[in-house]
Amino acid sequence: MTVPPGRSTPRLFGRGSWPEVSRIADILRTETVGGALLVGAAVIALVWANSPWSGIYEGLTGLQVGPSALHLDLTLAQWAGDGLLAIFFFVAGLELKREFVAGDLRDPRLAALPVAAAVGGMVAPALIYVAINARAADGALAGWAVPTATDIAFALAVLAVIATHLPAALRTFLLTLAVVDDLLAITIIAIFYTRSLQLVPLALALIPLGLFTLLVQRRVRSWWLLLPLAAATWALVHASGVHATVAGVLLGFAVPVKRRAEGPGPGLAEHFEHRFRPISAGFAVPVFAFFAAGVSVIGPDGFGPGLTDSVTIGVIAALLVGKPCGVLGATWAVQRFTRADLAEDLSWWDVLGLALLAGIGFTVSLLIGELAFGAGSERDDHVKVAVLLGSLLAALLATVVLRIRNSHYRRMCAEEERDVDADGVPDVYQTDPPPT
Known part of the structure; x- marks a missing residue:
């Protein structure tokens, strides 16, 4: 939300600053490639789990590795969900902190829109799911948080294909909304899906976390100092009973955004983001998708029973109806409140x-489904089917709407590209008068 010069009424989805637009464009390119890898990994898992070699897939996901003395003898699927997703949330924490400290969203007026949309996009799906499963038995209500999170990589990959010339402000809005609601989802996981809490490991986790914070605040970049502290924080949070991905968020929030003194080069948060975002988007999330998306849909009972389960119906309805209503309704409310x-x-x-x-919910939705119903359970399989179908239908509906507008976006971008000076910055971003 911006206020153009000479205008008293603010505008929603106004142009941001050119440095921020350029940075977001770099992020979108990485996340788009990651989204394609995520979809590919999910398809491979789904095909493998329904092939004659499905036993090999199940054996691979259930293979235990790690030191049992430290209670880290986890299956590969657990390592992907608890370990690799901590990298994903570390990057999400970095991105969100940078947006609110040094990005365009440091202005509360600009931050209000994506934050409100993220909250609305979480509340409405949860209410729809609860309404459908209010009278269901067997603990169906435990999955109320499954449809609350938007998958960053998946959504941006779809967006890159169907709307190649979407204005930067809208892309930034979608990226920020997805990051905010993913972090709200991890807060829900920490509060509502922590079944047993061990206070001693949780208290001990403050020691390596504090040392990590002290070092990064002093702008230390040595991986051989920071990585062991981060690993120790993750292991102790995991031992406490709190989901280990929470450690990734805490570590991301500990990293400073601004440089201590003026000088060339990026700040520490941007430096870490450049290092870890490709690992997150290109490896961590696709590997998690590979281990999480393998659900059998050609069993003896066929595909039908899963579709008639209230959990499946609730998740699909929440993704297709709740998410759009929540995001659109919150955006309209901001528009009405701010005029x-x-x-x-x-x-x-x-x-x-x-x-x-x-x-489009995938990564965090599948994670919450495992926590709510137990990995490998029948209800967990129904959640996987619902998330896959709901995300696919949401992508198809978005394609219908945005493809109609894509030619309009293309004309806008063509006009901007013609107005580029020798400095490489489009004239529309150079609103300040030249220095005298």
């Missing part, structure tokens, strides 16, 4: 397309 207008050339159809994309 803002949409940015020039944009319409509410654009917001609807993004709200439909927000219904």
Whole structure:
């Protein structure tokens, strides 16, 4: 939300600063490639789990590795969910902190829109799921948080294919919304899905976390000092009963964003983000998808029983109806409360397309499904089917809406690209008068 010069009414989805637009573009490229790898890994897992060699897949996911003395003799699937996703949430923590400390969202007026949309996009799906499963038995209500999170990589990969010229402000909005609701989802995991809490390991985790914070605040970048402290923090949080991915968020929030003194080069948060985002998007999330998405849909009972389960119906309805209604409704509420207008050339159809994309839930949704119903349980399999179907249908609906607008976006981008000076910055981002 910006206030153009000479105008008193703020605009939603106004142009951000050119440095921020360029940075977001770099992030989107990495996440788009990661999204393609994520989808590929999920397809491989789904095909393998329904092939004659499904026993090999099940044996691989259940293979235990790690030191039992430290209670880290986990299966490969658990290592992917507890360990690799900690990298994903570490990067998400870095990104969110950087946005609110040094990015365009450091202005509360700009931050209000994506934060409100993320909250609305979590509350509405949860309410729809609860309404459908209110009278269901067998603990179906435990999965109320499954449809609350948007998958960053998956949604951005779909967006890159269907709307190649979407304005940067809308892309930034979708990215920030997805990061915020993923971090809200990890808060839900820590509060509602921690079944047993061990206070001693949790208290001990403060020691390596404090040392890590002290070193990064002094701008120490030595991996051989920071990585063991991060690993110790993760292991102790895991031993405490709190989901280990929470450690990734805490470590990300500990990293400073701004440089201590003026000088060339990125700050420490940006430095870590450049190092770890490719690992997160290109390895951690796809590997988790490979171990989490393998559900058998051609068993003796066929595909039908899973589709008639209230859990499956609740998740699909929440992703297809709850997410768009929550995001669109919260955006409209911000517009009404602030009396803002949409940015020039944009319409509410654009917001609807993004709200439909927000219904693509995968990584965190599958993780919550495992925590709610137990990995490998029948209900967990139903959650996987629901998340896959709901995300696919949300992507198809978003495609219908955004493809209609794509030619309009293309004309806008063509006009901007013609107005580029020798400095490489489009004129539309150079609103300040030249120095005298």
